[in-house]
Amino acid sequence: MxxxxxxxxxxxxxxxxxxxxxxxxxxxxxxxxxxxxYEDGSWHDSLRGAAVFEGDDALAALEQATVExxxxxxxxxxxxxxxxxxxxxxxxxxxxxxxxSAGPTIKSDYSRTEVQ
Amino acid sequence: MYRYDEFDAKIVADRVAQFRxxxxxxxxxxxxxxxxxxxxxxxxxxxxxxxxxxxxxIPYGTLNAAQxxxxxxxxxxxxxxxxxxxxxxxxxxNWPALTDIPDILDHLAEVEMHAIQTSGNCIRNVTxxxxxxxxxxxxxxxxxxxxxxxxWSTFHPEFSFLPRKFKIAVTAAPQDRAAVRVHDIGxxxxxxxxxxxxxxxxxxxxxxxxxxxxxVIREFLPKDQLLSYLEAILRVxxxxxxxxxxxxxxxxxxxxxxxxxxxxxxxxxxxxxMDKARIDLPGxxxxxxxxxxxxxxxxxxxxxxxxxxxxxxxxxxxxxxxxNVRAHKQKGYASVTLSLKPTTMAPGDITSEQMELxxxxxxxxxxxEVRTTHEQNLVxxxxxxxxxxxxxxxxxxxxxxSSNAGLVSDIIACPGLDYCNLANTRSxxxxxxxxxxxxxxxxxxxxxxxxxKISGCINACGHHHVGHIGILGVDKKGEEFYQVTLxxxxxxxxxxxxxxxxxxxxxxxxxxxxxxxxxxxxxxSDGERFVDTYRRLxxxxxxxxxxxx
Ligand code: SF4
Numbered sequence: 195m196x197x198x199x200x201x202x203x204x205x206x207x208x209x210x211x212x213x214x215x216x217x218x219x220x221x222x223x224x225x226x227x228x229x230x231x232y233e234d235g236s237w238h239d240s241l242r243g244a245a246v247f248e249g250d251d252a253l254a255a256l257e258q259a260t261v262e263x264x265x266x267x268x269x270x271x272x273x274x275x276x277x278x279x280x281x282x283x284x285x286x287x288x289x290x291x292x293x294x295s296a297g298p299t300i301k302s303d304y305s306r307t308e309v310q
Numbered sequence: 311m312y313r314y315d316e317f318d319a320k321i322v323a324d325r326v327a328q329f330r331x332x333x334x335x336x337x338x339x340x341x342x343x344x345x346x347x348x349x350x351x352x353x354x355x356x357x358x359x360x361x362x363x364x365x366x367x368i369p370y371g372t373l374n375a376a377q378x379x380x381x382x383x384x385x386x387x388x389x390x391x392x393x394x395x396x397x398x399x400x401x402x403x404n405w406p407a408l409t410d411i412p413d414i415l416d417h418l419a420e421v422e423m424h425a426i427q428t429s430g431n432c433i434r435n436v437t438x439x440x441x442x443x444x445x446x447x448x449x450x451x452x453x454x455x456x457x458x459x460x461x462w463s464t465f466h467p468e469f470s471f472l473p474r475k476f477k478i479a480v481t482a483a484p485q486d487r488a489a490v491r492v493h494d495i496g497x498x499x500x501x502x503x504x505x506x507x508x509x510x511x512x513x514x515x516x517x518x519x520x521x522x523x524x525x526v527i528r529e530f531l532p533k534d535q536l537l538s539y540l541e542a543i544l545r546v547x548x549x550x551x552x553x554x555x556x557x558x559x560x561x562x563x564x565x566x567x568x569x570x571x572x573x574x575x576x577x578x579x580x581x582x583x584m585d586k587a588r589i590d591l592p593g594x595x596x597x598x599x600x601x602x603x604x605x606x607x608x609x610x611x612x613x614x615x616x617x618x619x620x621x622x623x624x625x626x627x628x629x630x631x632x633x634n635v636r637a638h639k640q641k642g643y644a645s646v647t648l649s650l651k652p653t654t655m656a657p658g659d660i661t662s663e664q665m666e667l668x669x670x671x672x673x674x675x676x677x678x679e680v681r682t683t684h685e686q687n688l689v690x691x692x693x694x695x696x697x698x699x700x701x702x703x704x705x706x707x708x709x710x711x712s713s714n715a716g717l718v719s720d721i722i723a724c725p726g727l728d729y730c731n732l733a734n735t736r737s738x739x740x741x742x743x744x745x746x747x748x749x750x751x752x753x754x755x756x757x758x759x760x761x762x763k764i765s766g767c768i769n770a771c772g773h774h775h776v777g778h779i780g781i782l783g784v785d786k787k788g789e790e791f792y793q794v795t796l797x798x799x800x801x802x803x804x805x806x807x808x809x810x811x812x813x814x815x816x817x818x819x820x821x822x823x824x825x826x827x828x829x830x831x832x833x834x835s836d837g838e839r840f841v842d843t844y845r846r847l848x849x850x851x852x853x854x855x856x857x858x859x
Binding site: 205206207221223224225226227228263264267268285286287288289290293294297298299300301 | 336337338339342343357358359360361362407408409656727728729731732733736738739742787788790
């Protein structure tokens with residue numbers, strides 16, 4: 195019988211399992227801004243073009259991100275879906291990840307326009 | 311107000327220089343995040359959902375104009391032009407870059423401010439009555455004692471790594487505006503049978519996932535023995551408090567597991583063998599600290615100018631006076647609450663322009679003093695009544711003229727999921743929806759005193775347990791739900807609110823709050839506040855009202 199997918203941190207104090215499509219997210223060390231891992235190994239503040247992984251590939255991408263300590267802080271795997279060309283948050287932490295990617299919901303001046 | 315001496319100035323400057331080096335080493339990769347995290351936390355730097363957050367200490371909520379202007383400058387230069395007043399009377403900046411924080415700390419040091427001990431398992435900022443030194447009802451100004459505690463607790467080598475964070479509040483008025491009963495240690499100044507003033511000492515209060523009201527372990531502590539007694543309490547806690555389980559590490563758990571009497575016996579035993587003379591301050595040092603808090607140079611019974619006539623002519627001003635202006639101990643003066651709860655801003659947020667306006671008013675009309683409150687407002691403590699109308703007119707264009715202090719829209723709300731990494735739900739948008747629903751000021755005034763407090767998770771930073779109506783955000787399979795508690799209070803009649811049934815969805819919760827309030831309005835007796843009616847009738851009828859919505 196196959197093992198259950200690995201238990202993973204899903205941000206903050208929440209835990210989940212490594213099921214389905216994932217992106218690697220973290221906060222940039224220098225300014226704390228939310229960033230996402232792209233296919234070429236670079237980090238960007240827009241989720242739209244983030245690399246999407248599944249299963250062991252996701253865990254390997256996370257492990258690689260974890261060693262990039264001079265670039266990012268606290269990487270973890272978040273649930274995503276691919277909507278055409280664009281990657282968007284999904285799953286149980288949908289609201290949290292939407293706020294992380296788009297900015298606080300309370301004042302439009304704080305929003306991050308590139309991820310509307 | 312206290313001014314730094316050469317030692318204060320040096321330790322703060324040294325600390326900034328040390329942190330600058332730590333940030334540089336972290337950015338260069340010379341230290342890991344695991345090594346750096348406790349260092350940044352010791353300097354008030356958290357990492358939130360989408361940025362760092364810097365929490366700056368405002369000792370017992372007292373600020374001068376130069377400090378407020380500096381905070382405005384920092385908000386404008388390094389943040390998004392606003393700061394957020396917290397329930398520990400501190401200010402938080404929500405968007406500073408890590409690499410800018412050493413410079414921000416240098417700016418703060420120029421005006422005798424810092425972020426030391428605003429985080430971590432140490433003794434945090436001592437909080438107090440926002441009307442200290444002004445209130446007509448106080449025994450004496452509690453702030454010299456807060457300052458004495460601040461100096462004793464800053465970098466105290468024995469208490470820098472406590473089992474968990476530790477919070478102390480001091481008040482000197484019968485009406486408890488500092489929530490002393492829900493602190494690790496609450497100090498309530500009272501007189502004994504001989505007419506001497508001292509401290510009633512409460513321990514083991516607190517909110518979070520296991521809320522408790524503090525218990526009295528000493529009815530009367532002579533003032534000059536304050537520090538040795540605090541040290542005895544902290545020693546017992548430091549040696550017996552649990553370090554194996556973060557959820558059981560606060561002193562409230564220890565006090566409640568041992569029982570207050572057993573805990574008191576341990577403290578008294580520790581205190582009895584202590585070298586008190588080494589710890590307690592000599593009389594001249596106590597006097598020296600008191601001198602910093604000498605009453606301002608009040609005029610003797612100044613003319614009240616247009617204070618009365620303006621209330622007749624301007625209903626808005628009259629309303630503001632009813633709710634936001636309080637009696638002062640000095641004839642001809644008043645204290646003013648500047649509400650940071652307009653519907654257009656997050657509760658407790660203040661822009662740079664607002665800070666600068668308040669700084670100007672404080673300098674011209676209030677002996678250069680401003681206070682922050684644990685209810686996330688500001689106070690001008692000492693204003694001549696003759697100046698009030700002119701001040702009121704200056705506030706409105708800046709969005710600071712809301713006449714809602716203590717009313718239903720004067721909501722405490724934690725940052726919640728809009729900022730906080732630990733949140734289940736958002737708090738601020740819910741506060742704003744409730745404020746909008748009860749926007750009508752006549753309606754608010756008719757409802758009377760009603761304290762709504764909202765937390766986005768069980769950590770209870772929004773003090774929901776002690777709200778007359780408390781609201782706790784819970785995550786149900788990724789959806790935001792809100793659990794309502796009723797009958798809490800943080801004042802002298804302190805109580806923990808009772809949970810009344812299932813959580814409510816985002817769509818239901820504002821209607822449900824409105825039904826509760828309508829039920830109260832129908833059933834209240836003369837002069838009863840919401841919480842009084844709740845206490846008289848009990849939870850059941852309110853529960854029914856909540857779920858018919
Ligand atoms: S109560 Fe929870 S959500 Fe609110 S600020 Fe505290 S930790 Fe964050």
